[in-house]
Amino acid sequence: MSTGTPLTESAGVAAPAGNLAILQEPGSLAAFWRRLAARRSALIGLAIVVALVATAALADLVAPYDPTATDWGAVRAAPSLAHPFGGDEVGRDVLSRIIYGARASLGAGLVSVGLAVALGLPIGLVAGYAGGWIDAAIMRLTDALLAIPFLILAIALAAFLGPSLTNAMLAIGLSATSTFVRLTRAQVRAVAAEEFVEAARSVGNPPWRIALVHILPNIVPAILVQATLTIAAAIIAEASLSFLGLGQQPPEPSWGAMLNVAKNFMDQAPWMAIWPGLSIFLAVLAFNLLGDGLRDALDPRQRT
Amino acid sequence: MLRFLAHRLALAVPTLVLASMIIFALQQLLPGDVATALTGEERDPEVIAFIREKYHLDQPLPVRYAYWAGGVLQGDLGVSVRLQKPVAELVLEKLPVTLELACLAMLVALAIGVPMGILSAVRRGTWLDAAANGVALWGLSVPNFWLGILLILLFSVHLGWLPASGYVPPGEGLIDNLKAMAMPAFVLGNAIAAVMMRHTRAAMLGVLGSDYVRTARAKGVSPLRLVLRHALPNAAIPIITLGALEFGQLLSGAVLTEQVFSVPGFGKLMVDAVFNRDFATVQGVVICTAATYIALNLAADVLSAVVNPKLRRA
Amino acid sequence: MSRPLLDVRDLRVTFDTEGGAVHAVNGVSYTLNEGETLGVVGESGSGKSVHVLAMLGLIPRPPGRIDGGQVLFRGRDLLALPERALRRVRGGEIGFVFQDPMSSLNPGMTVAAQIAEPLRIHLGLDRRAARARARELLDLVRIPNAAARLDQYPHEFSGGQRQRVMIAIGLACRPKLLIADEATTALDVTVQAEIIALVQELKRELGMAIIWITHDLGVVAGISDTVQVMYAGRILERGPVDDIFRDPRNAYTLGLLRSLPDLSGGRAGRRRLQQIDGSPPDMRRPPPGDPFAPRNAYATARCWAEMPPLVQAEGAAPGHLVAAWYDLPARLAEERAR
Numbered sequence: 001m002s003t004g005t006p007l008t009e010s011a012g013v014a015a016p017a018g019n020l021a022i023l024q025e026p027g028s029l030a031a032f033w034r035r036l037a038a039r040r041s042a043l044i045g046l047a048i049v050v051a052l053v054a055t056a057a058l059a060d061l062v063a064p065y066d067p068t069a070t071d072w073g074a075v076r077a078a079p080s081l082a083h084p085f086g087g088d089e090v091g092r093d094v095l096s097r098i099i100y101g102a103r104a105s106l107g108a109g110l111v112s113v114g115l116a117v118a119l120g121l122p123i124g125l126v127a128g129y130a131g132g133w134i135d136a137a138i139m140r141l142t143d144a145l146l147a148i149p150f151l152i153l154a155i156a157l158a159a160f161l162g163p164s165l166t167n168a169m170l171a172i173g174l175s176a177t178s179t180f181v182r183l184t185r186a187q188v189r190a191v192a193a194e195e196f197v198e199a200a201r202s203v204g205n206p207p208w209r210i211a212l213v214h215i216l217p218n219i220v221p222a223i224l225v226q227a228t229l230t231i232a233a234a235i236i237a238e239a240s241l242s243f244l245g246l247g248q249q250p251p252e253p254s255w256g257a258m259l260n261v262a263k264n265f266m267d268q269a270p271w272m273a274i275w276p277g278l279s280i281f282l283a284v285l286a287f288n289l290l291g292d293g294l295r296d297a298l299d300p301r302q303r304t
Numbered sequence: 305m306l307r308f309l310a311h312r313l314a315l316a317v318p319t320l321v322l323a324s325m326i327i328f329a330l331q332q333l334l335p336g337d338v339a340t341a342l343t344g345e346e347r348d349p350e351v352i353a354f355i356r357e358k359y360h361l362d363q364p365l366p367v368r369y370a371y372w373a374g375g376v377l378q379g380d381l382g383v384s385v386r387l388q389k390p391v392a393e394l395v396l397e398k399l400p401v402t403l404e405l406a407c408l409a410m411l412v413a414l415a416i417g418v419p420m421g422i423l424s425a426v427r428r429g430t431w432l433d434a435a436a437n438g439v440a441l442w443g444l445s446v447p448n449f450w451l452g453i454l455l456i457l458l459f460s461v462h463l464g465w466l467p468a469s470g471y472v473p474p475g476e477g478l479i480d481n482l483k484a485m486a487m488p489a490f491v492l493g494n495a496i497a498a499v500m501m502r503h504t505r506a507a508m509l510g511v512l513g514s515d516y517v518r519t520a521r522a523k524g525v526s527p528l529r530l531v532l533r534h535a536l537p538n539a540a541i542p543i544i545t546l547g548a549l550e551f552g553q554l555l556s557g558a559v560l561t562e563q564v565f566s567v568p569g570f571g572k573l574m575v576d577a578v579f580n581r582d583f584a585t586v587q588g589v590v591i592c593t594a595a596t597y598i599a600l601n602l603a604a605d606v607l608s609a610v611v612n613p614k615l616r617r618a
Numbered sequence: 619m620s621r622p623l624l625d626v627r628d629l630r631v632t633f634d635t636e637g638g639a640v641h642a643v644n645g646v647s648y649t650l651n652e653g654e655t656l657g658v659v660g661e662s663g664s665g666k667s668v669h670v671l672a673m674l675g676l677i678p679r680p681p682g683r684i685d686g687g688q689v690l691f692r693g694r695d696l697l698a699l700p701e702r703a704l705r706r707v708r709g710g711e712i713g714f715v716f717q718d719p720m721s722s723l724n725p726g727m728t729v730a731a732q733i734a735e736p737l738r739i740h741l742g743l744d745r746r747a748a749r750a751r752a753r754e755l756l757d758l759v760r761i762p763n764a765a766a767r768l769d770q771y772p773h774e775f776s777g778g779q780r781q782r783v784m785i786a787i788g789l790a791c792r793p794k795l796l797i798a799d800e801a802t803t804a805l806d807v808t809v810q811a812e813i814i815a816l817v818q819e820l821k822r823e824l825g826m827a828i829i830w831i832t833h834d835l836g837v838v839a840g841i842s843d844t845v846q847v848m849y850a851g852r853i854l855e856r857g858p859v860d861d862i863f864r865d866p867r868n869a870y871t872l873g874l875l876r877s878l879p880d881l882s883g884g885r886a887g888r889r890r891l892q893q894i895d896g897s898p899p900d901m902r903r904p905p906p907g908d909p910f911a912p913r914n915a916y917a918t919a920r921c922w923a924e925m926p927p928l929v930q931a932e933g934a935a936p937g938h939l940v941a942a943w944y945d946l947p948a949r950l951a952e953e954r955a956r
Binding site: 140141143144145147148149150151152153155156157159160161162232236239240243244245246256259262263266267270273274276277280281284285288289292 | 318319320321322323325326327330331333334335441442444445446447449450453454456457461552553555556557559560563564574575578579583586587590593594597598
Binding site: 513514515517518519521522524526533534537538 | 674706709714718723724
């Protein structure tokens with residue numbers, strides 16, 4: 001790292017750890033929160049995430065209208081007091097659909113990434129810890145999966161599974177799995193080489209115990225960062241699939257599906273396109289901010 | 305250099321084979337009878353029989369894969385039931401369009417991302433750096449199909465400067481071709497620009513903090529020469545390698561961009577095929593995408609070997 | 619007496635980190651004459667490297683900043699020079715040789731291009747002349763078959779040869795002052811001896827002044843006229859090399875000397891090697907008094923409270939300066955008497 005160069009010159013007389021070492025205790029949870037809290041952008045991201053989750057959870061209370069109820073008086077109606085975000089092509093309230101759409105977007109983000117972690121973590125743990133031909137086989141498989149670009153794999157999976165929100169989540173989750181396998185494996189191998197794991201092994205701990213008790217807790221932070229950033233990607237992917245008609249099916253609301261319809265009414269009802277797009281942007285931005293903040297807080301050395 | 309190439313090639317081949325197996329196995333996900341599903345809306349028993357015969361559907365999966373892979377190796381990607389055309393022909397027809405879009409988008413991404421990354425690394429910690437990072441965050445977070453819609457709203461609907469959709473082959477007028485491609489290329493390049501900016505910034509920061517850059521500064525080298533002669537060539541290797549990986553993202557993004565702007569490329573072919581339940585075409589497009597992606601990675605490895613003298617002589 | 623080549627006055631350097639400001643250099647003052655060789659000794663974080671880097675504007679800013687002081691080089695204050703003028707000094711009048719020649723040479727440039735660079739910048743040589751001169755310089759630093767090696771890359775050279783290339787770069791424009799920052803640390807002992815011999819030879823030929831920065835007091839003994847011991851961003855002792863070795867006045871210098879294996883086989887040779895216990899102070903909160911006091915068995919109450927000034931040591935050779943409230947020779951005599 002550039003900034004450290006003049007201060008961390010090589011071996012001194014008594015070779016002390018150097019004054020900067022105190023700033024880099026990565027294991028301390030309190031220090032981690034302090035560093036996270038010191039990053040305003042991460043806090044903004046966290047605040048937006050919390051607000052979005054609350055909106056999705058409390059949609060029934062917050063939304064002014066039934067998101068699927070049509071009102072002929074509000075067809076492509078411009079934003080007004082009655083309909084702050086306007087009305088859509090069949091007179092549904094855009095605001096209510098945005099609010100309920102948060103469920104599809106956040107749900108897809110969380111469920112698909114949850115699936116990817118649930119699959120990827122154990123597989124990666126096995127690959128990294130077992131080594132040998134098991135590891136080689138798993139790695140070749142993830143290589144092959146990663147050779148198919150994420151969204152294209154998700155579209156293909158969704159196409160073969162059939163269009164529905166559940167299948168879209170499944171497709172996105174499966175497409176994201178190999179990333180977590182790779183990450184877990186790399187982390188496991190790095191941690192397994194550490195001395196405390198060697199020590200645990202030498203006192204006769206069985207492999208599963210070493211993997212779960214000694215290795216797993218140490219790789220959680222890296223997985224957490226990747227999961228947060230992948231949620232951002234998954235939200236875009238869900239919106240993309242829904243935009244293409246492969247995700248949430250009408251009349252149920254989803255931001256991506258709303259945009260798909262909106263593009264046909266751009267000149268008459270631009271608000272139909274602006275709000276759902278802005279919502280996707282905000283949600284993705286929030287998870288990206290949070291993920292970047294988590295990464296920086298976890299590894300101050302990489303921070304520049 | 306040759307040994308290095310052979311090694312890389314030896315790794316790429318099994319990856320491609322495995323990827324093709326996965327893609328082939330996708331049809332097992334189809335609900336119900338595969339032959340009926342493959343024919344889509346066609347219910348003609350004759351067509352179904354033809355499909356059953358064509359794909360050897362009476363045989364077990366590994367045998368069917370062998371037939372299919374054998375065909376793929378000979379350039380036979382199957383037949384599009386819907387369009388009544390060989391898939392390979394369709395792919396070859398659409399490929400140049402997507403390739404043009406992808407190259408233009410990469411150009412946009414490099415033209416925006418690399419200078420921005422260099423500037424923010426050189427001026428680290430200043431408002432310029434913060435602004436560049438903000439732009440990158442925007443680029444990473446804005447869904448490109450939405451950006452496309454907004455641009456159409458502005459440049460086509462309101463200003464009327466650019467066509468909202470369609471494609472003009474370069475042979476029929478380069479200016480019209482570029483006018484039609486301008487918005488799609490920008491939209492597609494936007495997200496990649498953000499990624500390239502981050503890669504460039506990280507690579508440049510690493511190099512700018514290196515001992516040999518300090519040596520160069522101690523020689524009295526000017527800041528411009530420091531960046532262009534000492535830092536950038538050494539930062540180029542990670543930028544090239546990571547940039548090549550972004551081609552996958554580019555192909556993913558092309559699917560949506562082509563959909564928004566009705567550009568008749570690869571991605572549009574795939575999406576149309578999905579809706580027509582034209583699964584042979586979907587498989588064909590995906591396997592071509594995977595092959596392209598693997599080839600690009602190989603090319604990136606070779607390119608970085610050319611740039612790096614240490615690898616070159618090894 | 620003539621004006622000194624280099625006159626450092628109360629130099630202060632700070633690094634801003636997330637954990638607070640690290641005071642790396644805390645008021646360093648000294649002079650260096652033309653042709654003099656100064657050995658600067660200290661452990662990591664003593665400020666010995668940072669202070670020379672700061673003189674030439676080579677510390678990264680931010681997080682580094684220069685809080686005060688003057689560095690007069692041939693009468694001009696380097697700290698007040700605009701960047702453009704400072705660039706003319708760097709690599710021209712002042713040459714640099716860095717630690718770890720593996721990472722300090724650009725892996726993507728030929729050796730010829732790297733040696734030619736300062737020649738083209740400072741002397742305005744054209745490509746061909748610079749190349750010819752680069753060849754001469756490789757000869758000068760005793761790299762055999764120089765002509766054939768000009769177009770090779772650093773990874774094709776051995777560690778010792780790379781350090782020779784670094785020296786060639788440092789000497790390219792015949793500097794008045796050569797600064798060597800841990801120039802032999804990364805090398806094994808025999809190569810280290812070769813490099814030191816080479817530098818001494820080149821000094822006789824070219825007559826430049828040298829600042830030799832190292833953590834190894836043994837290296838300093840062989841090469842310097844003057845020794846300067848630094849700790850926690852301050853000079854604790856400074857003087858003629860013989861006098862410092864024979865009659866150290868600061869407990870830290872004594873500790874360094876005692877941790878040195880004595881190869882002469884004299885009386886001290888039978889003594890056990892000693893290590894200095896403890897670690898340097900946290901430079902984000904420098905102690906009010908003598909920074910070495912917490913590790914110093916001879917420290918007095920005053921040492922903890924107040925920083926001693928750097929003054930002429932009583933009864934020592936002229937120019938032998940020390941910062942200590944205690945009288946080390948007296949205390950050592952007491953110890954021996956007991």
